[in-house]
Amino acid sequence: MKLTYFCPDCWHETDGQVDVCPNCGYDLSAYEQLPYEQKLLCAVRHPVQDIRLLAIQLLGQLRSAAAVPVFQAVLGSEENIFVLREIAWALAQIGDPSSQKLLEQLASHRLPMVQRLARDLLALPMGGDKHRHQRGNST
Numbered sequence: 001m002k003l004t005y006f007c008p009d010c011w012h013e014t015d016g017q018v019d020v021c022p023n024c025g026y027d028l029s030a031y032e033q034l035p036y037e038q039k040l041l042c043a044v045r046h047p048v049q050d051i052r053l054l055a056i057q058l059l060g061q062l063r064s065a066a067a068v069p070v071f072q073a074v075l076g077s078e079e080n081i082f083v084l085r086e087i088a089w090a091l092a093q094i095g096d097p098s099s100q101k102l103l104e105q106l107a108s109h110r111l112p113m114v115q116r117l118a119r120d121l122l123a124l125p126m127g128g129d130k131h132r133h134q135r136g137n138s139t
C-alpha cells in the first residue's frame with residue numbers, strides 16, 4: 001500500500017522521502033512506527049478511493065473493533081456508494097455488538113442501495129465471512 005506517500009494527518013501528497021509533512025508538520029517517521037491496524041484506521045480517510053476501500057476491507061478482515069467508531073464518524077458525511085458498501089461489509093465481518101448496531105443504522109440509510117445491503121448482511125450469521133467469496137474485487 002502506498003499509504004506513506006500521503007500525510008496521514010492532512011493528506012498532503014509527499015514524495016515518500018521526507019520525515020515531516022511539508023504542509024502540516026506531522027511527524028511522518030512516527031507514523032511509520034504505528035501499528036498496522038492504526039495505519040489502516042488512518043487510511044479510511046485516504047484521498048484515493050482504492051486505498052480507502054482496501055483499508056476498510058482489511059479492517060473488516062482483522063475484525064477491528066477500533067474501526068467501528070471511525071466508520072461511524074465517516075458514515076455521517078459519506079456519499080460514496082463504494083465506500084458505504086465496503087463499510088457495511090466490514091461491519092458485518094467485525095460482527096461485535098457495536099458493529100452490529102452501526103449496521104442496523106445503515107439498514108435505514110438514506111440511500112436504498114446501502115439500506116438493502118445492510119439488511120442482507122444483518123440476515124447473515126454474525127461475523128461470518130463465507131459470503132465474501134461472491135465479491136468481484138479482483139481488478
Ligand SMILES: [Zn+2]
Pocket residue numbers: 007008009010011012021022023024025026
Ligand atoms: Zn500533513
